[in-house]
Amino acid sequence: MADILTLLATSADGSAEPSILGMDSYQWVALAMAALIAVFVWKKVPGLITGGLDAKIAEIRNQLDEAKTLRAEAEALRNEYAAKIASAEKDAEAMLATAREEAEAVLVRAEAESETMVARRQRMAEDKIAAAERAAVAEVKASAVTAAAAASRKLIAQAHGSAADSKLADEVIASL
Template sequence: MAFDNTFWALIGLILFLALVAYLKAPAMMTKALDKRAHQIRNELDEAKELKEEAKRQLAEFQRRRREAESEARDIVAAAQREANGLLEDAHRKSDEYVTRRTQVAEQKISQAEADAIAEVRASAVNIAVDAATRILTERNVGGDARMTDQSIEEVRRRLN
Protein backbone atom coordinates (compact mmCIF):
# COMPACT_ATOMS: atom_id res chain seq x y z
CA MET A 1 0.00 0.00 0.00
CA ALA A 2 1.40 3.22 -1.08
CA PHE A 3 0.88 6.36 0.86
CA ASP A 4 0.47 9.34 -1.28
CA ASN A 5 0.41 12.99 -0.31
CA THR A 6 -3.34 13.07 0.08
CA PHE A 7 -3.16 10.39 2.71
CA TRP A 8 -0.50 12.28 4.62
CA ALA A 9 -2.51 15.47 4.33
CA LEU A 10 -5.50 13.62 5.76
CA ILE A 11 -3.38 12.27 8.62
CA GLY A 12 -2.04 15.78 9.28
CA LEU A 13 -5.54 17.18 9.29
CA ILE A 14 -6.76 14.47 11.69
CA LEU A 15 -3.80 15.05 13.99
CA PHE A 16 -4.37 18.80 13.86
CA LEU A 17 -8.05 18.40 14.69
CA ALA A 18 -7.20 15.94 17.48
CA LEU A 19 -4.66 18.40 18.88
CA VAL A 20 -7.18 21.22 18.66
CA ALA A 21 -9.80 19.04 20.40
CA TYR A 22 -7.27 17.91 23.00
CA LEU A 23 -6.24 21.47 23.77
CA LYS A 24 -9.94 22.46 23.89
CA ALA A 25 -9.44 25.27 21.39
CA PRO A 26 -13.15 25.49 20.46
CA ALA A 27 -14.06 25.90 24.12
CA MET A 28 -11.35 28.53 24.53
CA MET A 29 -12.58 30.35 21.43
CA THR A 30 -16.17 30.11 22.62
CA LYS A 31 -15.10 31.33 26.05
CA ALA A 32 -13.14 34.23 24.53
CA LEU A 33 -16.05 35.13 22.27
CA ASP A 34 -18.51 34.88 25.19
CA LYS A 35 -16.21 37.07 27.28
CA ARG A 36 -15.99 39.63 24.48
CA ALA A 37 -19.79 39.52 24.01
CA HIS A 38 -20.23 40.02 27.77
CA GLN A 39 -17.85 43.01 27.67
CA ILE A 40 -19.72 44.50 24.72
CA ARG A 41 -23.04 43.93 26.52
CA ASN A 42 -21.65 45.64 29.66
CA GLU A 43 -20.37 48.54 27.58
CA LEU A 44 -23.76 48.87 25.88
CA ASP A 45 -25.54 48.82 29.27
CA GLU A 46 -23.10 51.40 30.58
CA ALA A 47 -23.63 53.52 27.47
CA LYS A 48 -27.42 53.26 27.97
CA GLU A 49 -27.04 54.31 31.62
CA LEU A 50 -24.80 57.22 30.59
CA LYS A 51 -27.33 58.18 27.93
CA GLU A 52 -30.16 58.11 30.48
CA GLU A 53 -28.05 60.13 32.94
CA ALA A 54 -27.29 62.63 30.17
CA LYS A 55 -31.02 62.88 29.40
CA ARG A 56 -31.79 63.46 33.09
CA GLN A 57 -29.07 66.10 33.34
CA LEU A 58 -30.30 67.76 30.14
CA ALA A 59 -33.84 67.83 31.51
CA GLU A 60 -32.53 69.22 34.82
CA PHE A 61 -30.51 71.92 33.05
CA GLN A 62 -33.47 72.85 30.86
CA ARG A 63 -35.69 73.06 33.95
CA ARG A 64 -33.10 75.24 35.69
CA ARG A 65 -32.79 77.42 32.58
CA ARG A 66 -36.56 77.87 32.46
CA GLU A 67 -36.61 78.72 36.18
CA ALA A 68 -33.73 81.16 35.73
CA GLU A 69 -35.48 82.79 32.77
CA SER A 70 -38.70 83.03 34.78
CA GLU A 71 -36.81 84.46 37.73
CA ALA A 72 -35.04 86.93 35.45
CA ARG A 73 -38.40 88.02 34.01
CA ASP A 74 -39.76 88.44 37.55
CA ILE A 75 -36.70 90.47 38.55
CA VAL A 76 -37.01 92.68 35.47
CA ALA A 77 -40.74 93.15 36.11
CA ALA A 78 -40.09 94.02 39.76
CA ALA A 79 -37.35 96.46 38.76
CA GLN A 80 -39.71 98.01 36.19
CA ARG A 81 -42.45 98.37 38.81
CA GLU A 82 -39.97 99.88 41.26
CA ALA A 83 -38.64 102.26 38.62
CA ASN A 84 -42.19 103.32 37.72
CA GLY A 85 -42.95 103.86 41.40
CA LEU A 86 -39.80 105.94 41.84
CA LEU A 87 -40.66 107.93 38.72
CA GLU A 88 -44.20 108.59 39.94
CA ASP A 89 -42.85 109.54 43.37
CA ALA A 90 -40.34 111.91 41.76
CA HIS A 91 -43.12 113.50 39.65
CA ARG A 92 -45.32 113.85 42.72
CA LYS A 93 -42.51 115.38 44.78
CA SER A 94 -41.60 117.69 41.90
CA ASP A 95 -45.21 118.82 41.59
CA GLU A 96 -45.41 119.36 45.35
CA TYR A 97 -42.16 121.33 45.27
CA VAL A 98 -43.42 123.53 42.43
CA THR A 99 -46.69 124.06 44.29
CA ARG A 100 -44.87 125.03 47.51
CA ARG A 101 -42.50 127.34 45.64
CA THR A 102 -45.47 128.94 43.87
CA GLN A 103 -47.24 129.46 47.19
CA VAL A 104 -44.10 130.96 48.73
CA ALA A 105 -43.68 133.25 45.73
CA GLU A 106 -47.34 134.28 45.93
CA GLN A 107 -46.96 134.96 49.66
CA LYS A 108 -43.87 137.05 49.00
CA ILE A 109 -45.72 138.97 46.29
CA SER A 110 -48.68 139.52 48.62
CA GLN A 111 -46.33 140.65 51.39
CA ALA A 112 -44.53 143.00 48.99
CA GLU A 113 -47.90 144.41 47.86
CA ALA A 114 -48.97 144.87 51.49
CA ASP A 115 -45.63 146.50 52.32
CA ALA A 116 -45.93 148.79 49.28
CA ILE A 117 -49.50 149.72 50.20
CA ALA A 118 -48.46 150.39 53.79
CA GLU A 119 -45.52 152.48 52.60
CA VAL A 120 -47.75 154.46 50.25
CA ARG A 121 -50.25 154.99 53.06
CA ALA A 122 -47.54 156.04 55.45
CA SER A 123 -46.15 158.38 52.84
CA ALA A 124 -49.65 159.72 52.11
CA VAL A 125 -50.27 160.19 55.84
CA ASN A 126 -46.97 162.01 56.28
CA ILE A 127 -47.73 164.22 53.29
CA ALA A 128 -51.26 164.89 54.59
CA VAL A 129 -49.96 165.64 58.10
CA ASP A 130 -47.28 167.94 56.74
CA ALA A 131 -49.86 169.71 54.59
CA ALA A 132 -52.26 169.99 57.51
CA THR A 133 -49.47 171.27 59.73
CA ARG A 134 -48.56 173.92 57.20
CA ILE A 135 -52.18 174.95 56.76
CA LEU A 136 -52.86 175.05 60.51
CA THR A 137 -49.67 176.89 61.15
CA GLU A 138 -50.47 179.44 58.50
CA ARG A 139 -54.03 179.94 59.77
CA ASN A 140 -53.13 179.93 63.43
CA VAL A 141 -50.45 182.55 63.33
CA GLY A 142 -50.95 184.00 66.75
CA GLY A 143 -52.59 181.03 68.44
CA ASP A 144 -51.51 178.21 70.65
CA ALA A 145 -48.80 176.25 68.84
CA ARG A 146 -48.73 173.57 71.52
CA MET A 147 -52.31 172.55 70.89
CA THR A 148 -51.65 172.42 67.17
CA ASP A 149 -48.65 170.15 67.71
CA GLN A 150 -50.70 167.84 69.96
CA SER A 151 -53.47 167.65 67.39
CA ILE A 152 -51.01 166.86 64.63
CA GLU A 153 -49.38 164.10 66.73
CA GLU A 154 -52.77 162.61 67.52
CA VAL A 155 -53.73 162.60 63.82
CA ARG A 156 -50.38 161.10 62.93
CA ARG A 157 -50.80 158.34 65.57
CA ARG A 158 -54.35 157.49 64.46
CA LEU A 159 -53.49 157.32 60.77
CA ASN A 160 -50.38 155.19 61.23
Protein backbone atom coordinates (compact mmCIF):
# COMPACT_ATOMS: atom_id res chain seq x y z
CA MET A 1 0.00 0.00 0.00
CA ALA A 2 3.00 2.13 0.22
CA ASP A 3 3.07 2.17 -3.55
CA ILE A 4 -0.49 3.17 -3.83
CA LEU A 5 -0.38 5.82 -1.27
CA THR A 6 2.64 7.95 -1.39
CA LEU A 7 2.06 10.89 0.80
CA LEU A 8 5.19 12.76 0.18
CA ALA A 9 7.21 12.91 -2.93
CA THR A 10 10.14 14.99 -3.69
CA SER A 11 10.04 17.47 -6.52
CA ALA A 12 12.82 18.49 -8.83
CA ASP A 13 13.89 21.34 -6.60
CA GLY A 14 14.06 19.06 -3.57
CA SER A 15 10.94 20.27 -1.70
CA ALA A 16 8.37 17.79 -0.61
CA GLU A 17 4.86 17.96 -2.17
CA PRO A 18 1.94 15.74 -1.31
CA SER A 19 0.68 13.26 -3.89
CA ILE A 20 -2.06 10.67 -3.71
CA LEU A 21 -2.48 7.78 -6.12
CA GLY A 22 0.38 9.08 -8.16
CA MET A 23 -1.24 12.41 -8.90
CA ASP A 24 0.17 15.74 -7.94
CA SER A 25 -1.81 18.46 -6.17
CA TYR A 26 -2.61 20.43 -9.32
CA GLN A 27 -4.04 17.27 -10.86
CA TRP A 28 -6.24 16.76 -7.79
CA VAL A 29 -7.45 20.39 -8.01
CA ALA A 30 -8.30 19.88 -11.70
CA LEU A 31 -10.12 16.63 -10.85
CA ALA A 32 -12.07 18.35 -8.02
CA MET A 33 -13.05 21.22 -10.34
CA ALA A 34 -14.22 18.74 -12.99
CA ALA A 35 -16.26 16.87 -10.34
CA LEU A 36 -17.75 20.17 -9.07
CA ILE A 37 -18.70 21.23 -12.60
CA ALA A 38 -20.22 17.76 -13.20
CA VAL A 39 -22.31 18.08 -10.01
CA PHE A 40 -23.43 21.58 -11.06
CA VAL A 41 -24.47 20.28 -14.48
CA TRP A 42 -26.17 17.20 -12.92
CA LYS A 43 -28.12 19.41 -10.43
CA LYS A 44 -28.98 21.84 -13.29
CA VAL A 45 -27.32 24.81 -11.58
CA PRO A 46 -26.64 26.57 -14.90
CA GLY A 47 -30.36 26.36 -15.65
CA LEU A 48 -31.14 27.82 -12.23
CA ILE A 49 -28.62 30.60 -12.78
CA THR A 50 -29.92 31.39 -16.28
CA GLY A 51 -33.52 31.15 -14.98
CA GLY A 52 -32.70 33.62 -12.20
CA LEU A 53 -30.96 35.89 -14.69
CA ASP A 54 -33.91 35.59 -17.09
CA ALA A 55 -36.30 36.48 -14.24
CA LYS A 56 -34.14 39.47 -13.33
CA ILE A 57 -34.03 40.51 -17.02
CA ALA A 58 -37.83 40.21 -17.23
CA GLU A 59 -38.21 42.29 -14.05
CA ILE A 60 -35.87 44.95 -15.44
CA ARG A 61 -37.82 44.95 -18.75
CA ASN A 62 -41.06 45.39 -16.80
CA GLN A 63 -39.52 48.27 -14.88
CA LEU A 64 -38.31 49.83 -18.15
CA ASP A 65 -41.78 49.43 -19.69
CA GLU A 66 -43.33 50.99 -16.60
CA ALA A 67 -40.81 53.83 -16.76
CA LYS A 68 -41.67 54.38 -20.44
CA THR A 69 -45.38 54.42 -19.57
CA LEU A 70 -44.76 56.88 -16.73
CA ARG A 71 -42.67 59.05 -19.02
CA ALA A 72 -45.42 59.05 -21.67
CA GLU A 73 -47.99 59.97 -18.99
CA ALA A 74 -45.72 62.72 -17.68
CA GLU A 75 -45.23 64.12 -21.18
CA ALA A 76 -49.00 64.01 -21.80
CA LEU A 77 -49.58 65.75 -18.48
CA ARG A 78 -46.91 68.35 -19.32
CA ASN A 79 -48.52 68.97 -22.72
CA GLU A 80 -51.94 69.25 -21.07
CA TYR A 81 -50.66 71.82 -18.58
CA ALA A 82 -48.84 73.69 -21.33
CA ALA A 83 -52.13 73.88 -23.23
CA LYS A 84 -53.89 75.05 -20.06
CA ILE A 85 -51.24 77.71 -19.51
CA ALA A 86 -51.61 78.89 -23.11
CA SER A 87 -55.39 78.97 -22.69
CA ALA A 88 -55.04 80.88 -19.42
CA GLU A 89 -52.73 83.38 -21.11
CA LYS A 90 -55.27 83.87 -23.92
CA ASP A 91 -58.03 84.29 -21.34
CA ALA A 92 -55.93 86.82 -19.44
CA GLU A 93 -55.26 88.76 -22.65
CA ALA A 94 -58.98 88.72 -23.47
CA MET A 95 -59.83 89.91 -19.95
CA LEU A 96 -57.23 92.65 -20.22
CA ALA A 97 -58.64 93.79 -23.56
CA THR A 98 -62.17 93.76 -22.14
CA ALA A 99 -61.02 95.71 -19.09
CA ARG A 100 -59.33 98.29 -21.33
CA GLU A 101 -62.48 98.65 -23.42
CA GLU A 102 -64.62 99.04 -20.29
CA ALA A 103 -62.19 101.58 -18.85
CA GLU A 104 -62.30 103.55 -22.09
CA ALA A 105 -66.12 103.42 -22.08
CA VAL A 106 -66.17 104.60 -18.46
CA LEU A 107 -63.78 107.42 -19.37
CA VAL A 108 -65.93 108.51 -22.33
CA ARG A 109 -69.07 108.34 -20.17
CA ALA A 110 -67.34 110.32 -17.40
CA GLU A 111 -66.23 112.98 -19.88
CA ALA A 112 -69.78 113.26 -21.25
CA GLU A 113 -71.23 113.44 -17.74
CA SER A 114 -68.66 116.05 -16.69
CA GLU A 115 -69.51 118.17 -19.75
CA THR A 116 -73.20 117.85 -18.91
CA MET A 117 -72.52 118.77 -15.29
CA VAL A 118 -70.41 121.78 -16.30
CA ALA A 119 -73.17 122.95 -18.64
CA ARG A 120 -75.80 122.44 -15.92
CA ARG A 121 -73.71 124.32 -13.34
CA GLN A 122 -73.06 127.07 -15.87
CA ARG A 123 -76.85 127.38 -16.43
CA MET A 124 -77.38 127.40 -12.67
CA ALA A 125 -74.77 130.14 -12.27
CA GLU A 126 -76.32 132.14 -15.11
CA ASP A 127 -79.77 131.68 -13.52
CA LYS A 128 -78.42 132.87 -10.17
CA ILE A 129 -76.80 135.89 -11.85
CA ALA A 130 -80.05 136.68 -13.70
CA ALA A 131 -82.01 136.30 -10.45
CA ALA A 132 -79.51 138.56 -8.68
CA GLU A 133 -79.82 141.10 -11.53
CA ARG A 134 -83.63 140.97 -11.30
CA ALA A 135 -83.47 141.34 -7.52
CA ALA A 136 -81.05 144.27 -7.89
CA VAL A 137 -83.27 145.92 -10.54
CA ALA A 138 -86.33 145.35 -8.35
CA GLU A 139 -84.51 146.78 -5.39
CA VAL A 140 -83.37 149.78 -7.43
CA LYS A 141 -86.94 150.23 -8.71
CA ALA A 142 -88.29 149.91 -5.17
CA SER A 143 -85.72 152.44 -3.98
CA ALA A 144 -86.59 154.69 -6.91
CA VAL A 145 -90.31 154.36 -6.19
CA THR A 146 -89.72 155.03 -2.51
CA ALA A 147 -87.51 158.01 -3.35
CA ALA A 148 -90.04 159.29 -5.95
CA ALA A 149 -92.89 158.87 -3.49
CA ALA A 150 -90.96 160.71 -0.82
CA ALA A 151 -90.00 163.44 -3.28
CA SER A 152 -93.61 163.65 -4.52
CA ARG A 153 -94.88 163.95 -0.98
CA LYS A 154 -92.38 166.62 -0.28
CA LEU A 155 -93.16 168.52 -3.48
CA ILE A 156 -96.89 168.13 -3.00
CA ALA A 157 -96.57 169.22 0.57
CA GLN A 158 -94.61 172.28 -0.52
CA ALA A 159 -96.76 173.17 -3.51
CA HIS A 160 -100.11 172.46 -2.02
CA GLY A 161 -101.45 173.95 1.05
CA SER A 162 -104.82 173.45 2.68
CA ALA A 163 -106.54 175.84 0.23
CA ALA A 164 -105.22 173.91 -2.76
CA ASP A 165 -106.33 170.65 -1.15
CA SER A 166 -109.87 172.03 -0.68
CA LYS A 167 -110.00 173.17 -4.27
CA LEU A 168 -108.72 169.74 -5.50
CA ALA A 169 -111.23 167.91 -3.33
CA ASP A 170 -114.07 170.12 -4.70
CA GLU A 171 -112.99 169.35 -8.28
CA VAL A 172 -112.91 165.61 -7.62
CA ILE A 173 -116.34 165.73 -5.99
CA ALA A 174 -117.74 167.75 -8.87
CA SER A 175 -116.44 165.28 -11.43
CA LEU A 176 -118.27 162.49 -9.73
